Amino acid sequence: MNQHTINERPDFAGLDVLRAVGSIGVLTTHVAFQTGEYFRHGTVGTVLARLDLGVAIFFVLSGFLLSRPFWARAELGRAAPAVRSYAAKRFFRIMPIYVVAAAVALAFVPGNEGLSVGEWLMSLTMLDTYLDRSLPYGLTQMWSLAAEVAFYVVLPILMWFATGGRGLSVRRSTGVLLALPVVSVVWILWAAPALADERAWSPTLWLPGFLTWFAAGLWLAREHVLQQAGRPTALGRRIAALGAQPGVCWVAAVGLLLVTATPLAGPVSLEPGTSSEALFKHVCYAGIGLLLVAAGAWSEPTGVFRRVAGTRLVRHLGHISYAVFCLHLLVLAALLELSDYQIFTGDFPRIWAATVVLTLLVSEVAYWVVERPGMRLGRRFAVSRKTQAATAEHAASTT
Numbered sequence: 001m002n003q004h005t006i007n008e009r010p011d012f013a014g015l016d017v018l019r020a021v022g023s024i025g026v027l028t029t030h031v032a033f034q035t036g037e038y039f040r041h042g043t044v045g046t047v048l049a050r051l052d053l054g055v056a057i058f059f060v061l062s063g064f065l066l067s068r069p070f071w072a073r074a075e076l077g078r079a080a081p082a083v084r085s086y087a088a089k090r091f092f093r094i095m096p097i098y099v100v101a102a103a104v105a106l107a108f109v110p111g112n113e114g115l116s117v118g119e120w121l122m123s124l125t126m127l128d129t130y131l132d133r134s135l136p137y138g139l140t141q142m143w144s145l146a147a148e149v150a151f152y153v154v155l156p157i158l159m160w161f162a163t164g165g166r167g168l169s170v171r172r173s174t175g176v177l178l179a180l181p182v183v184s185v186v187w188i189l190w191a192a193p194a195l196a197d198e199r200a201w202s203p204t205l206w207l208p209g210f211l212t213w214f215a216a217g218l219w220l221a222r223e224h225v226l227q228q229a230g231r232p233t234a235l236g237r238r239i240a241a242l243g244a245q246p247g248v249c250w251v252a253a254v255g256l257l258l259v260t261a262t263p264l265a266g267p268v269s270l271e272p273g274t275s276s277e278a279l280f281k282h283v284c285y286a287g288i289g290l291l292l293v294a295a296g297a298w299s300e301p302t303g304v305f306r307r308v309a310g311t312r313l314v315r316h317l318g319h320i321s322y323a324v325f326c327l328h329l330l331v332l333a334a335l336l337e338l339s340d341y342q343i344f345t346g347d348f349p350r351i352w353a354a355t356v357v358l359t360l361l362v363s364e365v366a367y368w369v370v371e372r373p374g375m376r377l378g379r380r381f382a383v384s385r386k387t388q389a390a391t392a393e394h395a396a397s398t399t
Contacts, residue, residue, distance in 0.1 A: 005228050005229065005230065006072050006075055006076055006225060006228045006229055007072070007228065008068075008069050008072040008073060008076075009068075009072075012065070012296060012297060013301075013306060013309060013310035013315065014246075014295065014296035014297065014299050014306050014309045014310065015061060015064075015065070015293065015296040015297065015309075015318075016309065016314065016315040016317075016318030016319065017296070017308075017309040017315075017317075017318055018057050018061055018292055018293065018296055018318070019058070019061065019317075019318035019319075019321035019322070020314065020317035020318045020321050020324075021054065021057065021292075022054035022055070022057040022061070022321065022325075023054065023321035023322070023324040023325045024054070024324070024356070025052070025053065025054030025057070026051070026052060026054040026055065026141060026325060026328070027324065027325075027328040027332075027356065027359060028051050028352060029048060029049060029050075029051040029052045029054075030141070030328065030329060030332065031332060031348065031351055031352045031355050032045070032048035032049065032051070032348060032352075033049070034332065034336065034343050034351070035343070035344065035345070035346055035347060035351055035352075036343070036344035036345065036346060037346075037348045038268045038269070039268070039269075040346070043258075043261050045268070046261040046268050047257065047258070047261045049268035050257060050260045050261055050265070050268075050281075053257065053285045053288055053289075055144045055285075056213050056285035056286065056288060056289040057288070057289045057292060057293075058144070058148070059144075059147075059148065059151070059210055059214050059217065059289065060213050060214070060216045060217040060220075060286070060289030060290060060292075060293050061217060061289070061293055062148060062151065062214065062217060063151075063213070063214035063215065063216065063217020063218045063220075063221070064217035064218070064221045064224075064293050064297065065217075065221075066152070066155055067155065067159060067217065067218045067221045067222075068221035068224065068225065069081050070156075070159040070162075070163065071159075071163075071168060071173075071221050071222045071224075071225040072225050072228075074159075074162075074163035074166060074167055074168040075167075075168040075225050075226070075229050077166060077167065078166075079165075079166070080156065080160070080163070080165065082382075083156050084382075085381075085382035085383075086156065086382075087152075088378050088381040088382045089375075089378045089379065089382050090152045090378075091378065092374045092375060092377050092378030092381065093322075093371075093374065093375055093378055094145070094148075094149060094152075095374070096370050096371065096373070096374035097322065097323055097326050097327075097366055097370045097371050097374070098126075098142070098145065098326060099124060100326075100366070100370055101138075101139070101326040101327055101330060102123050102124050102139060102142075103124070104330055105123075105136055105137065105138030105139045105329075105330055105333075106120055106123060106136055106138075106139075109136070109137045109138035109330065109333045110137065110333070110337060111136075111137040112136050112137050112138070115136070119136075123135070123136055123139060123142075126142065126145065126146040126149060127146075128142070128143070128146070128202075129143050129146050129147075129201065129205045129206065130146075130201055130202075130206070131200070132200055132201065132202070133200050133201065133202055137333065138329045138330050138333050139329070140329065141325065141328075141329060142326075143202065145325075145326075146205070147205065147206065147207045147209075147210055150206070150207040151207055151210075151214055154207070158176065158180075158218075161176050162176040162177070162218075168222070168225070168226070170226070170233060177215050177218055177219050177222070180211040180212065180214065180215035180218075181211065181212040181286075183208050184210065184211045184212040184215075184282065185212075185279065187203075187206075187208040187209045187211075188204075188209055188275060188278055188279050188282060189275045189276075189279060191203070191208070192204045192206075192208075192209055193275060204272075204278075209282075212283070212286045213282075213286050213289055216286050216289055216290040216293075217289070217290075220239065220290065220293055220294060220297060222236075223235075223236035223239060223240065224240075224297055224298075227240055239294050239298075240294075240298045242291075242294060242298075243294035243295050243296075243297055243298025243299060244298050244299060244300060245295075246295035246296075246299040246303065246305035246306075247305070249291040249292060249294060249295035250291075250292070250295060252291050253287075253288045253291045253292055256284045256287050256288050256291075257284075257288060259284055260280075260281055260284045263277075264277065264280050265277055265280055265281035265284065266280075266281060319367065320363045320364055320366075320367045320371075322371065323362075323363035323364075323366040323367050323370075323371060324359055324360065324363045326366075327359060327362050327363055327366060328355060331355055331358045331359045331362060332351075332355050332359075335351065335354055335355060335358070336351075
């Protein structure tokens with residue numbers, strides 16, 4: 001194996017577009033719910049409800065991007081990325097804009113008046129789903145961020161089990177990758193329903209129920225590294241060939257989306273469906289996320305998809321997508337309050353367009369004022385930790 005063929009942190013120009021698609025999908029499904037479009041227009045309304053699959057796209061994407069450095073370093077025989085640097089980057093990437101969004105929602109969104117200090121702390125620390133059955137107004141999308149943060153915490157542990165600290169064993173890592181969907185199935189079918197009856201919390205929204213989506217990203221990342229190393233698995237060669245045809249991947253993803261618009265995937269209302277319906281939708285969403293991330297990872301650099309996805313505008317929309325995710329419900333709440341709109345009374349196109357435009361504007365400001373400084377701070381903290389570690393190692397070797 002030529003170690004120089006493995007890039008630890010390549011620039012995946014075809015993946016930023018998925019962040020934009022995911023965030024706009026989540027925004028769209030929330031506007032569709034508030035305007036009552038879920039229950040109009042038959043299949044169209046149901047498809048709008050299923051655009052919550054944006055969360056699955058985020059989770060598969062996170063699994064792919066965050067695990068890939070671990071796989072690459074394992075294949076190269078190097079130590080795993082430093083946990084402190086990894087944690088610092090994740091903390092300063094996620095928390096600044098989240099805290100701003102949470103504080104604004106708790107202070108100004110109607111329905112959140114009179115919350116106690118304890119309730120404020122619960123929301124600011126993303127503990128709502130662990131301690132309550134609901135989230136504050138303007139923050140109802142944050143259950144997925146809490147699950148994502150839980151994944152950040154366990155990822156280094158998962159990768160240690162998958163690689164043994166050093167070395168990428170296909171057999172060992174496959175065992176871990178297969179165990180994650182098993183945990184999700186058990187959680188969805190038995191554990192979460194049993195726990196939901198015990199007390200006021202929301203176990204259906206916890207990380208175990210979404211490990212399949214993250215596992216899809218982990219598997220794609222492993223196959224990408226193995227392909228660069230010149231030892232792809234048989235299934236890895238097939239997914240790479242499929243990803244090299246992004247048009248096919250997107251058409252197949254749309255087909256799966258339409259399948260989830262059938263009764264097989266359960267109701268579109270807030271009423272929970274059966275465990276089997278939840279599992280069916282869960283698997284379909286995993287497939288959609290896998291197909292789209294594969295297309296972004298393996299599409300040809302000179303192909304039409306990569307040329308479009310790699311344009312500066314599209315990539316920038318991906319860069320501000322996290323702010324869009326965090327802030328869109330605040331913008332929607334303000335729009336509905338200022339226009340004295342009565343929910344479920346229609347007018348979806350106008351409200352959606354206004355929400356998209358205003359959210360993009362607010363997110364652009366938040367990106368430069370809040371997110372970019374936070375990311376710089378995270379990088380500085382990570383570099384500082386690396387410098388301290390290198391100095392300590394040099395001193396020890398000198399002694």
